Amino acid sequence: MSERKRIAIVGGGIAGLTAAYRLSQAGYEVTLWERAPRFGGQAGAFPVQGGKLEYFYHHLFQSDTQITELIHELGIGDRLAWLPSNVGYFADGTIYPLNGAKDLLTLPILPFHDRLRVGLVTAYLQRVKNWKPYEKVTAKEWLTRAMGERAYSRTFGAQLDAKFGRYADQIAMVWFWGKIWLRTTSRRSPLEGEKLGYPIGSFDVVIDAIVEGARNAGATLISGSGPSELTQNDDGSWSVKIEGAEPQVFDAVIGSVPSPIFAKLAPQLPDDYRKKLLSLDYEAAVVVLLELDRALSDIYWMNIADPSMPFTAIIEHTNFVAPGNYDGKHYVYLSKYLEPDDPYFTMPEDEVIASYLPHLQKVNTAFDRNWISRYWVFRERAAQPIITLNYSERIPDHRTPLSGLYLANTSQIYPEDRGTNYSVRLGNQIASMVKGDLTA
Ligand SMILES: Cc1cc2nc3c(=O)[nH]c(=O)nc-3n(C[C@H](O)[C@H](O)[C@H](O)COP(=O)(O)OP(=O)(O)OC[C@H]3O[C@@H](n4cnc5c(N)ncnc54)[C@H](O)[C@@H]3O)c2cc1C
Structure with a gap:
């Protein structure tokens, strides 16, 4: 019997994990590295009162069919709830409902x-x-x-x-x-209220199930460490260097990390491809999460149209998923997208909080700091690809110019906006491409 081909995957977000799951199912010897101590990337969650919650607010649309199918395939379809959502618009000191x-x-x-x-x-x-x-x-x-x-x-x-x-x-x-x-394809009828999807127990329920599925199919998934360099050998194979360890050799490598990180990892990439990688930029995000002892409003998703306020949306998770799931606590995200040179991106946590909190009284005059039992500030550099004119011509190919080296990241999701559904699609697509190339 011929030896199994070896595939390395760098990045354990939804796209990398999906690719690991598919390729190990297909019989390849897969090793995935995730630099963070936990899997899931931008969709990951952490323990809160009574359960887990995403670092960054998350829901699914009814048009998110690829991730929904995967959730059912993984046997956790009973955890996926479709819940009514409501949208508000805050302008001129008033919250207006905006549901249709x-x-x-x-x-x-x-x-x-x-x-x-x-x-x-x-x-x-x-x-x-x-x-x-x-x-x-x-x-x-x-x-x-x-x-x-x-x-x-x-x-x-x-x-x-x-x-x-x-x-x-x-x-x-x-x-x-x-x-x-x-939003349109997410509604069954324009007259019906919008229902959004959520895996009860958090998106970690999905992430854990993909990790388990990949491991059961034989993949090695490592968190808390990541390669420092990917080098192509004379025979076309790839050496993956991890600090403090001997390089490991693979037949193919998939980078499922933001483009600037990928460009650094693979110094042999030719200049024109590297330029493409570096010419597409991302908005960053700073997201505050508050744990409250009562509700701030009765709206799930509130867009803020008040330029004096430093955040641009209030997402009250517990107006979507009931506080009963969190021992009665209420969770509210304050969201802000920004350029990474914006002072808020590096501002100390207590200063971010001190600058945000006074504005909550505009939304609810009764709000008091004593309502808060805990808070967190989370940041993401590659939060949102910036889609400018003629973007399709500027997307770097999944197959890099170096044989056996592939890229699958959010900058390649198009024309749809990035999201977990499309990272599942990306993981499925890159797995099929690599399989095809390795068997050709
Ligand atoms: C504020 C916010 C809100 C969002 N809301 C939603 C929502 O409501 N619904 C939805 O579907 N999507 C939402 N998204 C988008 C969604 O989370 C992402 O599109 C998706 O999770 C991206 O997955 P990915 O695997 O492509 O990338 P990522 O999640 O970015 O994964 C890349 C991984 O690579 C790792 N990595 C980086 N460098 C290395 C290295 N050298 N070695 C090893 N690993 C490395 C990173 O730690 C990371 O885990 C939101 C995103 C943000 C930021």
């Missing part, structure tokens, strides 16, 4: 004809299937033309500013279309 056409048409922050324009533009985009032309125009240009400057800047423009900061005016229309499309 009716709420939009009565939203008093805009004159009626602007509301109508926003509604008509949204309804139009929900019907558009051909996204290709939207690669060539910015969201700002297209939306301003379609709905007028005032309606744009009070609604979608404010959201783009919140998410993309100094890049907001460069974001391609295709990214915005993707968001509308996702």
